[in-house]
Amino acid sequence: MLVILDFGSQYSELIARRIRETEVYSEVLSYRTTAEQLKQLNPQGIILSGGPNSVYDQGAPHCDPEIWNLGIPVLGVCYGMQLMVQQLGGQVERATRAEYGKASLLIDDPTDLLTNVEDGSTMWMSHGDSVTQMPAGFEVLAHTENTPSAAIADHQRKFYGVQFHPEVVHSIGGQALIRNFVYHICDCQPTWTTEAFIEEAVREVRAKVGDRRVLLALSGGVDSSTLAFLLNKAIGDKLTCMFIDQGFMRKGEPERLVKLFEEEFHIHVSYVNARDRFLAKVEGVTDPEVKRKRIGHEFIRVFEEESRRLGPFDYLAQGTLYPDVIESADTNVDPKTGERVAVKIKSHHNVGGLPKDLQFKLVEPLRKLFKDEVRKLGRSLGLPEEIVRRHPFPGPGLAIRILGEVTAEKLNILRDADYIVREEIRIRGMYHDFWQAFAVLLPVRSVGVMGDQRTYAYPIVLRCVSSEDGMTADWSRAPYDLLEAISNRIVNEVKGVNRVVYDITSKPPGTIEWE
Incomplete structure (x- = not known):
């Protein structure tokens, strides 16, 4: 078992999922979990998540300092690395230049944590603070153009820190790094099957x-x-x-x-x-x-x-x-x-x-x-x-895909529109190309024209997303001919609809469902 102490990162659960992909059980706990409580759980390793705070902010969340005396390997990710540095006597300050998005990881020590991680690999950065002085016993494993200490280690105590997010798919070699920590450093066995x-x-x-x-x-x-x-x-x-x-x-x-x-x-x-x-x-x-x-x-x-x-x-x-x-x-x-x-x-x-x-x-x-x-x-x-492989469907069903008040009329409209969406996707053999594909009914009306007559009807929002676990998602680049076929059928076959629009928002900042 590995434990992730959560400091409010949007990626904390993603860390847990990445660890489980190595067939090792992991669980997300509050950063307030004490060293004594951790001893009772007896984890093989601890990961400190990222978070929205700066370690030097008043009221910034800190973990129990006794964690450093447990003799358990620790990996700090982003905020977790900065907290490790601060609590062990190092220095963290506001960076001269913040670093967000992709950056090339230049490896100084290709062993241990960074085994099989290629030099120059793209890693996902999201930080405005940087380590300016490392604690005693630590050394630099890797750097980027803007971050001198992008990966650090105290090999003797098995404390490691990375300023990037190895858990996100944008980090090439991130899963290899996680596997190194899980198997080589924490000595876990693949029993989570x-x-x-x-x-x-x-x-x-x-x-x-x-x-x-x-x-x-x-x-x-x-x-x-x-x-x-x-x-x-x-x-x-x-x-x-x-x-x-x-x-x-x-x-x-x-x-x-x-x-x-x-x-x-x-x-x-x-x-x-x-x-x-x-x-x-x-x-x-x-x-x-x-x-x-x-x-x-x-x-x-x-x-x-x-x-x-x-x-x-x-x-x-x-x-x-x-x-x-x-x-x-x-x-x-x-x-x-x-x-x-x-x-x-x-x-x-x-x-x-x-x-x-x-x-x-x-x-x-x-x-x-x-x-x-x-x-x-x-x-x-x-x-x-x-x-x-059925697409996820929310417990409240179509009631939360109808924005605003739910009525029998709106339910009938949405059912027919949603059926067309799924049918057109299945006809093309594309059902499993999407994590979810569905229709949403908005509580507004717009002017249209059908058969030379004015219409005043509802719009349908088409929502198609790709995802691995639903925690994050990206809007799908659906083929134009598919979108055209769905739109034409809905406005022609579903009474009360005269417009179809496509949602191109990812999660975050949006959610997959509209409500």
Whole structure:
């Protein structure tokens, strides 16, 4: 196990994911985690993340200085390197010239941390401070044109620092550096495998649940479907899957889902039609956070009612993932200053939207996994590719792809438009070229002309992105003929739409979903 102490970097979870790609388990913890707590966890190594602060700022987040006496290898990344230098007696100052974006890494010592990292490799920089004096025992491993100490090391104590971000895809050789730290410096073994996870998860679920019954909130996506297969393996007929049709699903999906699980997977699904109930709950609601929370609360209420009808259940299983938890969490708030290092981006219906008087105990075996890890898990459990590689779909469904108030009319418009998007992509064999591809309905109208007559109708936003884990994403450079075909079909076939636009915003600064 490796631990990442989070100082508020947007890349902290990406560091964890990169480590897991080496088949070693990693976990993100608050920078306030004490040395004593770390001793109890017994990690093989510690990574200090980047962050938005300067180490010399008043109230800047610091780690427990006793960490340096644990005898555990430490890698500081960006802010983490600067903090290491400061706490060990070095000097950090505002750089004469800030460094953002790509820079060539000029290697002075090609051994140890930088083994197999080519001299001149491109690395991703994002810093305004630099190390001006290193602590005793440290030496320079690499530099850039603007940064004399781009990589440093105290080989004896196994303390390392890099001013760049090896975890991002823009850093060529970054994964090689991470592997060097994980295997050669921390001496880890590749035990974080899908098979090992299944064995551990099954054991933990059985120990937690015992002979009691579990109700699974099934949506048909890769997360809940993988969870259904995992729980079926662990507890068999003690599992009951329930699909709540809240009216916010895509065209034809509720019917197809029930048929697939019942007839092909032989896993029984209890179908509940609650469309009118959910639509009434979001009537008049325009705030996306309120919308998410109301949908989340209503999900639980329906489950509670239906569970009493089907028989008592002690546990509710959910396909909550690690990014859901991270994005929903109000983490790293200094109790003394109130300073927030990492902020809540949005509430996920299965995390931030749960009511305080929840009647179930939760079973969430996937909450430490990233999306790509869930896909691997699904394949190992025998889930078909059409579900394993299905585009992510938010829990609140189309309700958060309709900006502003949700109405039955808008849902019908968006369903038809979204169906055309997916159909055109599948026709061209391009479905798996995108992480997500979908339509969004805006709460505005614009003037158009059809058949020599004036129209005043809604615009549809087409959103296609590429990503590896959903934590960051780039807009997809979709072929013009695809965009043209989608646009022509939507304005001609979907009543109430006269304009199609394309979203070319990456994450960050935007999010993948609009709400």
